[in-house]
Amino acid sequence: MSYKKTAAFRAAQDRAPIYEALEEFKRKRIVPFDVPGHKRGRGNPELTAFLGEQALTVDVNSMKPLDNLCHPVSVIKDAEALAAEAFGAAHAFFMVNGTTSAVQGMILTACKKGDKIIVPRNVHRSVINALVLCGAEPVYVNPEVDHRLGIALGMSVSQVEKAILENPEAKAVLVNNPTYYGICSDLCGIVQLAHKHGLLVLADEAHGTHLYFGKNLPVSAMGAGADMAAVSMHKSGGSLTQSSFMLLGPAVNAGYARQIINLTQTTSGSYLLLSSLDISRRNLALNGEEIFAHVVELAEYVRHEINQIGDFYAFSKELVNGDSVYDFDVTKLSIYTRDIGLAGIEVYDILRDEYDIQIEFGDIGNILAYISVGDRNRDVERLISALSEIKRRYMRDKAGMFTQEYIDPEVVTTPQQAFYAKKESLPIHETVGRVCSEFVMCYPPGIPILAPGERITQDIIDYIDYAKEKGCSMTGPEDLSIERLNVLQGV
Template identity: 70%
Template sequence: MNRFSQEKAPILEALNRYKAMRVVPFDVPGHKRGKGNRELTEFLGAQCLTVDVNSMKPLDNLCHPVSVIKEAEELAADAFGAEHAFFMVNGTTSAVQSMVMSVCKCGEKIIMPRNVHRSAINALILSGAVPVYVNPGMDRELGISLGMSLADVELAIKENPDAKAVLVNNPTYYGVCSNLKAITDLAHRHQMRVLVDEAHGTHFYFSEDLPMTAMEAGADMAAVSMHKSGGSLTQSSLLLINNGVSEGYVRQIINLTQTTSGSYLLISSLDISRRNLALHGKQIFHKVSAMAEYARTEINKIGGYYAFSKERVNGSTIFDFDVTKLSVHTLDIGLAGIEVYDLLRDEYDIQIEFGDIGNILAYISIGDRILDLERLVSSLSEIKRRYAKDKAGMLSQEYIRPQVELAPQDAFYAESESLPLEESSGRICSEFVMCYPPGIPILAPGEKVTDEILEYIHYAKKKGCFLTGTQDSQVNRIQVIREG
């Protein structure tokens, strides 16, 4: 019999007990359960402010859990099939960084796809680990980067037998999955740890019809964004560990960068959401998959748009596909994804997750309704009728293979100078340039600036992509390593 009752929510229960005690607070936070900031209380509600509390004996401590947080983490581990789960309140960014820093020390190699989220490359800057990049597959028709092929990972391992770990991005923002089980087995045969950025895969754990989870595949660690598809508050996440990875050591690594003032709003949202998914997740995500499939079918009936799905699976760089992701290719109606994104928001009051050069992504999850999806479909139909134009001159390239010259940490801390974009070709970049979302760098520290990359940046700016990462907020200049 399972010793864990998934109907329990230890942190929620502890907070309710604490509220009933009517304790007089002479601790932080200074708003004193909302009484000291009436405007904030009116905006967020007294229910919220009364549980925005500090760590204390009845409520445990996120940095060193021994009671209710410890129990809640054990319940989460059980629900996700892990040996241990850590509650993370600095976002999945912090979870990804903690994974990398737990297995790689300064100068040690880690094999990873180049289309990782910036958090993974930030971890290299913080730790001094050295990336061995595996270029992801490319879908030329859609202009998107895919997963890593097993053959490419095998070659990287063969050429770098001293690497400590392999990091897999699974699924990608678009829903593309690599052959996670085969990559994990391969890495383990070479005594390498397997880390999975599973930010967009929370729902995989609660459905037999969705792609394999990191824990099922036997991975050692996984970063899971509960707030993305699991229903918890923004910035709350889980870090899962497996295969005897040291809980105590990973906790020490987490505590290097995570706040000592963990928000009980975030912590309790993880506890409540875990319980909801453990009890009702299968029904929830069956419904989510059906809604996404309905929307995909209706969008493809419009013509011009292409809402892609499992028909793209090729057994390698698209080993599987997350059908809950409503990814739509837009170039055939003569509009960049970012242009459709802007039109949906500005003209139709619909906020989708992102638009890039060739695609849009509508994130469908536990809070969506068929009525809202019908509105999205009809708006896309109207956008095509009102704004479609000839697709001549549209840029489709979404991933440009980088020329890596230096390790990210070396480049980031090197002496640098600011140059106008047009004068930077051939120089080594010392900062990031990326479209956000999704936050995958176009350029990362240590990579050579090329004419192709500059063309892409200018095109992305012209089309209205939100470019970030540079010291120059206008992204007209770029930091490059000083020569000589």
Template identity: 70%
Template structure:
């Protein structure tokens, strides 16, 4: 057992900060002296520890001392064989998992409602996606988890696939039956990779859905900066003993910066310490806060703060009770419209708003008074803005028709056409509402009228549509050729 009260990287930085080292290395601001305005804005302490890799502080690309110790502590805290600190966001952790298991031409089974980082990885490595279209909740307009029947069918039809990718949980708190998926995958000699960007807390709380590593997954990418309390862009990649940690380090270093931020690294070290020591109590308090808010919202009328009533033992195997997702359609407003009202008129910033829901991300830093303010604002919005809901859309996901691999489409010869003229063509870029960052269209998918109608509706309601070369999303890039996939 390691001492989880230790924070070796943080301790090394504190010791370094007490010395009067003359910096003839980068960064060029030289402990803040070179940029007084920035130092005044961020604070001297921040500038003092914004340093470069050096022997006393170890090197993230080849750790041998304090970073290695900090990663070992994280591995133990999460119940992993090895942990890697990531400073390029969970995107880099997700992509490292993909790069380590599949290469050009290899198949990977995945739900279509994955984050764009997964499909970006396929663009880069050339692997072939085998999509499992997720189940849908039509009232909420959100995609759910993967049914075991769908996973078993995908494995039977693609026995040569190298890996299965899962979300645990989805942005909205939906969890699949991971243990059963792992058993099916491992029996077929496939790796199981988990995107746990929204599931860091599952490793520390009680009476929450099972974490990926506890369920037997081979790798998991956890966004420590979300529910774990570290700085934005800091993340941890976890692996079990089936994965070679030395090879994984090489894969990570293909895309990782060689100038890792010690602000991010020390925040990972300290947030791991905090969660390892206090995580159980913290998550118990978070669950209580969300339960309070969920009950209060559901008392208002017309709103639906969804919860464990969704659990069906299959596509919704479990529900993450820390998630506060609120369906807004019965007040006649899209989620993104309520999202905008909360920010612009009530100074409340939600995590996301889609065409049917809003999501409040409740974590270790929230207070009951903050949730009371949210509930009061929702009462007021209903009173002031409620209208007839006729014509409101609910669909968050349109099943894609995959024609080419993401890599072949992205790097293929392309042309820009108006969004109306794109119907029937093959898209070569991403189109997504952000957040949550789940592509409406990905490279290699055929554009249909339903998809275009959805994009236009989402734009009209105020969703931020991203991923396209044309920032106004009036044009889409499509393949010049129209031959069929595999032709």
């Protein structure tokens, strides 16, 4: 019997120290002469009416009875210990600046200026942001691509081994577990290989909270023996937006990691976010297996029904090849749309504008409908019906559509050097051959088409033009219209 099934585990996990401290604080009816200035909502009636008195009364500042996020000694410390136990980690940090700050915390803990870190190029922008901040040098592993779906796959162990042998001074390897689309690399194999060569393994688990609690799902980072993981509790775990965990294995100095986190995370941690993490951790620790069994059942049902419609393709474990797709997260309802002649972003827009259905994202060839703890049967039936009707109403010839989501970059210099270098602004169509000094991406998913330090090619410009034409939400450049790009002077 696993520890998570024991009475002792369940008794411990039934506590929520931060939530309990806030409830006790409310009972005391303390008169506030501290911040925030709305004073439990009394100073901003419109906000109180909108968010509710219950929320505003616990939107409070750090104080002794409620502990301090930067230096926890009581209830936050206790809550961290419970979270670490629930996730099978040596330590857990409550993150209130989003998983972006957890990713930055991992990389800044593992790397200093000039250090090398091995990363897949299809990372979230937060990874490359961290490299801009700390000056570490990325060793990019260009993932294989599924040429039908046009999506980047995982890192193979052989690719990681080649990168390690060619860069023996590298300090760490970062792995997406899983990708936005549900693709999983051989995390156990990569951990074993990296540790053999003395490298730390970091996992971006922005989309992997459920891996720690569900059964028959891909391995979690801590389960695979990784050294650090950034976990978006708010995505599939039910906590409030912007609340996440940074998990550590036993080989990482927790005191140093907290110092790094405190460089970038707010000193005024929101108790709404902290308590949502505490309560959601308790819920998943006690009920996660049943919750995610239901999520898997829903996702598999919807996947089957969508594939019965025809021409849409909701892909799954049939992609597994034991290498670049080592496993697949079946909770991810990723759907290929190009066979009906529509880009994913076009289906995304139609679902929202005509059917009042908001999915997670649409890109050039796919959409992602996020199935999680809060979904109901009638909601997924509505999605299935809408997609069937969209096919009937909008299907057209797919000739001339872009087929590639991922374009291998040519890296010229490091993200930090490029971002802070002398630069000039040029019309985007005059930048071919130049080196970009900023980001360009569709958001979501937030994987850069261009990152600082990469050569701009005609294929990349064509992709950006096509994505803009199809209605993708483009972000990153200084010029919000994305008519101009900043490039390095003289390069």
